[in-house]
Amino acid sequence: MEDEQKRTRYEIHLRGFLSDALIGAFPELRARRGPHETVLVGELADQAALHGAIGRVEALGLELLEVRRVDRRKG
Amino acid sequence: MGVIERHQPADPAPTAALAPRPRATIRTMGALDRTSVVRPPSLVARPALFERLSAGLDAGVTLLSAPAGSGKTVLLRSWIEAEGLGERAAWVSVERDERNPQHFWRSAVDALSGTHLDGSLENVVAAPQFDGAVAIERLVAALGSLDESVLLVIDDLHELRSPEALTQLETLLDRRPQQLAVMLSTRHDPAIGLHRYRLSGELTELRASDLRFQRDDARQLLSAAGIDLPATALDALVARTEGWAAGLRLAALSLAGRADAERFVAEFSGSERTVADYLMAEVLQRQPEPVRGLLLRTSILERVNGPLADRLVGAPGSERILLELEDAGAFVVSIDPDRVWFRYHQMFADLLRLELRRSEPDSIPNLHRAAAEWFEAHDFPTEAIRHAQAAGDWQYAGELIGQYGFSLALDGGFATMRALLEPFPADAFANPELAAFLAYGEVIRPSLDTAASYIALAERHASEVPEERRQRFDAMLATARLTLARWRGDYAAAVSEVPPLLAPSEALRAGDIRLGNDLRAVALMSLGIVELWAGAGDDAEQHLREGAELARRVGRPYVEQGCLAHLALAVGRHSITAGRALAAEALEIIDKYGWQSEPITPLVLATIGLVDAMQGRLAEAAPNLDRALELLRPDAEPAKEILVRYARGVHLLGQARLADASAAFADTLRLQASLIDPDPLEIAARALEAQTLARLGDLEGARAALATGPREESEYAETRVATAAIHLAEQNATAATAALGPVLADSSPAIIHDFALIQARLLDALARDALGDARAAEDDLERALDLAEREGLIVLFLITPVRDLLERHPRHRTAHAALLDAILDVQAGAAPQPRDRDDAGPIEELTESEIRVLRYLPSNLSAPEIASEVFLSTSTVKTHMRHIYEKLGVHKRTEAVERARDLGLLAPAHRSRH
Numbered sequence: 001m002e003d004e005q006k007r008t009r010y011e012i013h014l015r016g017f018l019s020d021a022l023i024g025a026f027p028e029l030r031a032r033r034g035p036h037e038t039v040l041v042g043e044l045a046d047q048a049a050l051h052g053a054i055g056r057v058e059a060l061g062l063e064l065l066e067v068r069r070v071d072r073r074k075g
Numbered sequence: 076m077g078v079i080e081r082h083q084p085a086d087p088a089p090t091a092a093l094a095p096r097p098r099a100t101i102r103t104m105g106a107l108d109r110t111s112v113v114r115p116p117s118l119v120a121r122p123a124l125f126e127r128l129s130a131g132l133d134a135g136v137t138l139l140s141a142p143a144g145s146g147k148t149v150l151l152r153s154w155i156e157a158e159g160l161g162e163r164a165a166w167v168s169v170e171r172d173e174r175n176p177q178h179f180w181r182s183a184v185d186a187l188s189g190t191h192l193d194g195s196l197e198n199v200v201a202a203p204q205f206d207g208a209v210a211i212e213r214l215v216a217a218l219g220s221l222d223e224s225v226l227l228v229i230d231d232l233h234e235l236r237s238p239e240a241l242t243q244l245e246t247l248l249d250r251r252p253q254q255l256a257v258m259l260s261t262r263h264d265p266a267i268g269l270h271r272y273r274l275s276g277e278l279t280e281l282r283a284s285d286l287r288f289q290r291d292d293a294r295q296l297l298s299a300a301g302i303d304l305p306a307t308a309l310d311a312l313v314a315r316t317e318g319w320a321a322g323l324r325l326a327a328l329s330l331a332g333r334a335d336a337e338r339f340v341a342e343f344s345g346s347e348r349t350v351a352d353y354l355m356a357e358v359l360q361r362q363p364e365p366v367r368g369l370l371l372r373t374s375i376l377e378r379v380n381g382p383l384a385d386r387l388v389g390a391p392g393s394e395r396i397l398l399e400l401e402d403a404g405a406f407v408v409s410i411d412p413d414r415v416w417f418r419y420h421q422m423f424a425d426l427l428r429l430e431l432r433r434s435e436p437d438s439i440p441n442l443h444r445a446a447a448e449w450f451e452a453h454d455f456p457t458e459a460i461r462h463a464q465a466a467g468d469w470q471y472a473g474e475l476i477g478q479y480g481f482s483l484a485l486d487g488g489f490a491t492m493r494a495l496l497e498p499f500p501a502d503a504f505a506n507p508e509l510a511a512f513l514a515y516g517e518v519i520r521p522s523l524d525t526a527a528s529y530i531a532l533a534e535r536h537a538s539e540v541p542e543e544r545r546q547r548f549d550a551m552l553a554t555a556r557l558t559l560a561r562w563r564g565d566y567a568a569a570v571s572e573v574p575p576l577l578a579p580s581e582a583l584r585a586g587d588i589r590l591g592n593d594l595r596a597v598a599l600m601s602l603g604i605v606e607l608w609a610g611a612g613d614d615a616e617q618h619l620r621e622g623a624e625l626a627r628r629v630g631r632p633y634v635e636q637g638c639l640a641h642l643a644l645a646v647g648r649h650s651i652t653a654g655r656a657l658a659a660e661a662l663e664i665i666d667k668y669g670w671q672s673e674p675i676t677p678l679v680l681a682t683i684g685l686v687d688a689m690q691g692r693l694a695e696a697a698p699n700l701d702r703a704l705e706l707l708r709p710d711a712e713p714a715k716e717i718l719v720r721y722a723r724g725v726h727l728l729g730q731a732r733l734a735d736a737s738a739a740f741a742d743t744l745r746l747q748a749s750l751i752d753p754d755p756l757e758i759a760a761r762a763l764e765a766q767t768l769a770r771l772g773d774l775e776g777a778r779a780a781l782a783t784g785p786r787e788e789s790e791y792a793e794t795r796v797a798t799a800a801i802h803l804a805e806q807n808a809t810a811a812t813a814a815l816g817p818v819l820a821d822s823s824p825a826i827i828h829d830f831a832l833i834q835a836r837l838l839d840a841l842a843r844d845a846l847g848d849a850r851a852a853e854d855d856l857e858r859a860l861d862l863a864e865r866e867g868l869i870v871l872f873l874i875t876p877v878r879d880l881l882e883r884h885p886r887h888r889t890a891h892a893a894l895l896d897a898i899l900d901v902q903a904g905a906a907p908q909p910r911d912r913d914d915a916g917p918i919e920e921l922t923e924s925e926i927r928v929l930r931y932l933p934s935n936l937s938a939p940e941i942a943s944e945v946f947l948s949t950s951t952v953k954t955h956m957r958h959i960y961e962k963l964g965v966h967k968r969t970e971a972v973e974r975a976r977d978l979g980l981l982a983p984a985h986r987s988r989h
Binding site for chain 2: 016018025060062
C-alpha cells in the first residue's frame with residue numbers, strides 16, 4: 001500500500017506538444033515540453049491524486065504514453 | 076467567414092425557447108435528461124458499424140469503449156435514426172461525475188418512460204430515501220411485462236462514479252428480461268462483469284480501432300460539410316488525426332470556407348501539437364466574436380439554452396447561434412425534442428473551459444454567479460445551488476439551500492441534498508438558514524449532537540435572516556428542533572415549538588406557496604408525532620390528520636405516509652380497527668413507492684401486527700411483527716422501537732409464550748431509559764411485564780417490576796390491573812377487587828382505555844368467582860364481552876386465565892354468543908374469521924337496536940326471550956328481525972346469521988373444538 005503521508009514524485013508522459021491552455025488543466029504539475037512528447041512532472045499526494053490527473057488526461061482526449069514514479073526515497 | 080454563416084438556420088421558431096414554461100413544480104436536472112428525439116449532426120452512414128450495432132441489439136448487451144472524441148455518441152444516434160429506433164430507445168447521458176445512484180436511475184427511468192414503459196416506476200425512483208435494490212427489481216419486472224422490446228442506451232458511463240449504481244447496473248444486466256437490450260458507451264471499460272456476456276456470446280464490443288474513421292468515412296464527413304479535399308490531403312488528414320472522429324470534425328469546421336485547404340492540412344500535419352489542441356485553436360480563431368464569446372462563456376454550464384446564454388454573454392441572439400452550432404455538428408447537441416436545451420460534448424467543454432481559464436480567468440466566478448441567478452429565477456434550484464457554490468458565493472448558496480433544500484429533499488432524495496451540502500466550507504455553516512437545514516439533515520442521519528450544535532448556531536444567527544424569509548426559517552428551525560426532540564424523547568420541551576409552525580401560510584409570497592406547503596406538512600407531521608409520544612393524543616390526531624390531508628393535496632406521499640403511520644396510533648387510542656385501517660393505508664403507500672426499508676415501515680407493520688394480535692389473529696400478526704423487528708434499524712427513533720417490542724410482547728403473551736413475552740417487555744422497558752420524558756407505553760409495558768411474571772410464578776419479580784415505576788403510575792388502570800393479577804396469583808381475591816375498584820368505577824387514568832377496562836372486568840370476574848359470587852362474575856364477564864365486542868378485542872381473554880369462566884358463561888343469556896364462540900375458537904388454536912370484509916357488497920346499514928337484536932340470532936333464544944333480554948316488546952323485536960332480514964337480503968334466521976358473519980357483523984361461528 002502507498003503511504004498516504006508521503007508525497008510521491010510522478011512523471012506523466014503525453015504524446016504531442018501541449019498548449020498553455022492544456023497545461024492549465026494540470027496546475028499541480030510542471031510541464032516539460034518536447035517536440036513529440038510533453039512530460040508532466042510533480043509531487044502528488046497519493047494514488048487518488050494521480051488518478052485524478054490521469055482522469056483529466058482522458059477527459060481532454062490526450063494520449064497517455066507512460067506514467068512513472070520517479071521518487072523512491074525511503075521516508 | 077466562420078462556420079456559422081454557412082449554415083442555414085434550421086429552426087425558424089426561436090420563440091419555442093423563450094416561451095414561458097409551466098412553473099408548477101420544482102424541476103431537477105433529471106427531468107430534462109430524457110432524450111427521445113435525437114438529431115445527429117452531419118450524419119455519416121457507417122454501414123459496417125451500423126450492422127454490428129443491429130447485431131448487438133439482438134444479442135443483448137453492447138459495449139462501446141473508446142477514448143473521448145471517438146464518435147461513440149454520434150454513431151449511436153445516427154444508427155438509432157437510420158434504423159428508426161427512436162420510439163424504442165431510452166437514452167441516458169450520465170451527468171458529469173455522477174455519484175448519486177438515485178439520480179442516475181431516475182434519469183434512466185425518466186428515459187424509459189418515454190418508450191413503452193408506463194410511469195409507475197417513477198414512484199420508486201423518486202423516493203426521498205432511495206432503495207436501489209427495490210428499484211432494480213421493479214424495473215426488471217416492469218420491463219419483463221412489456222409486449223415490445225426496449226433499448227436502453229447509457230452514454231458517458233465512465234462518469235458514473237457510484238460503485239452502488241454500477242452494482243445495480245450489473246444486476247439489471249444479469250436479470251435483463253429478453254425485452255431489454257442495453258448499449259453502454261464509455262471512455263474506459265466499466266467495472267462491471269461483462270466477461271460473462273462475452274463468453275456467452277451476448278456481448279457485442281466496439282472499440283477505438285473499430286470506430287476509427289477510414290478514408291471513405293472521412294471523405295463523407297467532409298463532403299457533408301461541403302469540403303472536397305484532394306486524395307493526398309485527405310490521406311494526410313486521416314493519418315494526422317489517426318481517424319479520430321473529434322479531430323476530423325474539428326478539421327471540417329476549420330476547413331469550411333477556406334480557399335487554402337491543402338495548405339491547412341500540410342501545416343496541421345507538420346505540427347507536433349496535439350490534435351484537439353491545434354484544431355480547437357484554429358476553430359475558435361475563425362469564429363466571429365459573438366460565437367467565440369458564447370462558446371467560451373457558456374462552457375461553464377452543464378447545459379445551456381438561448382436565454383441563459385444571452386445572460387452570460389450579455390447580448391441577445393444566442394439561441395440562433397446554438398441551433399446553428401448543432402446543425403454544423405460543432406460542440407453542442409440538443410437534449411430535448413424542441414431543441415431548447417443544449418449540452419456540450421464533454422471533451423469540447425473541457426477544452427473550452429481551459430481556454431476560458433487562460434483568456435479571462437477573472438470572469439469565471441461572475442459567470443457562475445449569473446448562471447446561479449438565472450437558474451434560481453427559472454426554478455432550477457439544484458443548478459442554482461451548484462453554480463452559487465462554483466462562484467464561491469457561499470452566502471448565496473446557503474440562502475438557496477435554506478429556501479429550496481427542504482422541497483428538494485422531498486423531491487429528489489436526501490442523497491442529492493447531501494451531495495449539494497458537501498462542497499460547503501466549514502465557515503459557511505454560520506449561515507443560519509443553512510444551519511437550520513443542516514440540523515434537520517443531521518437528525519435524519521442521525522447525528523444528534525451535531526444537529527443540536529447546528530440548531531444552536533442557527534438560533535445565534537437568527538437575526539441575520541431577512542424579514543421576507545424569516546417565517547420560513549422559523550418553521551424550518553422549529554421542525555429541526557421537533558425532530559431532534561423526537562429522537563431524544565424530549566417531548567415536553569418540543570411542544571413549546573408549536574407557535575411558529577401554526578402561523579398562517581398566507582403570509583408567504585405567492586411563489587412560495589408550494590414550498591410553504593411542503594414545509595408546513597412536514598412541520599405538522601413532526602408536531603403531531605411529538606404530541607403523540609408526549610401523550611397529547613387529541614392534539615396529535617388533529618395535527619397528523621391535517622398534515623396527511625395537506626401532504627396528499629400537494630402530492631407529497633412521503634409525508635402523507637409518515638402522517639398516516641402516526642395517525643394510526645393516535646386514532647388507535649379510541650378505535651384500533653380504525654387505527655389499523657390507517658396503518659394499512661400507510662403501508663399501501665410504502666409498497667407503492669418501494670419504501671420498505673424506510674425507518675417508518677417497522678412502526679406501520681407493528682401497528683398492524685399489534686391490532687391483529689389484539690383481535691386474536693395471532694397467525695396473521697406473526698409475519699408482520701417479525702418483519703417489523705427485522706427492519707428495525709439500530710439507530711431507530713426510540714418510541715418506534717418501543718412500539719415494535721411492545722407489540723411483540725402482546726403477541727407472545729397471546730400465545731402463552733410467557734418467558735419470551737417477558738423478555739420482550741423487558742426490552743421495551745430498557746429502551747425507556749434513553750428517553751428524557753417517559754413514553755406512555757412504558758406504563759402499559761411495565762404492567763404487562765408484571766402480569767407475565769406473576770403468571771410465571773415470580774411474584775416477587777412482578778412486584779419489583781411494578782415498583783420501578785414512579786409513584787403516580789400506581790393510579791393508572793394498567794398498574795391497578797397488574798396489581799390485581801398479582802393478588803389473584805396469591806389467592807387474595809379481596810385485595811384484587813379492592814385494587815380494581817377505581818378502574819371499574821372508571822376513575823383511573825388509562826393508557827389504552829378499553830384494553831385496561833376489559834382486563835379489569837375479567838380479573839374482577841375471576842376474583843368474584845373465587846369469592847363465590849357467580850352472578851357478579853357473570854355480570855363482569857358480560858360487561859367485558861360488551862366492551863370487547865365493538866373492536867373484537869379477543870386477546871385479553873387469552874392473556875387472562877378466564878377460559879373456565881367463559882365455558883361456564885350461560886349462552887342463552889349472553890348478547891355476545893358469537894364473540895364468545897370466536898374467543899373459544901382462538902383459545903383452541905383456530906383463527907377468527909376476518910371481521911371487516913369490504914367485498915361483501917353494499918347493504919343498508921343496520922341500526923343500533925337492530926344490531927343488538929342481531930347479536931342474539933345465533934343463540935337459541937326465541938323472539939320473546941330476546942325481547943326480555945334487550946328490554947323491548949316482542950313485536951318490536953320481531954319488527955327488528957324483519958328489517959334485519961330485509962337489509963341482509965335473506966328470509967330465514969339461519970341465513971341472517973350466516974350473512975351477518977360474512978359481513979363481519981357477527982363474530983364467526985365456532986367450529987368443533989375439544
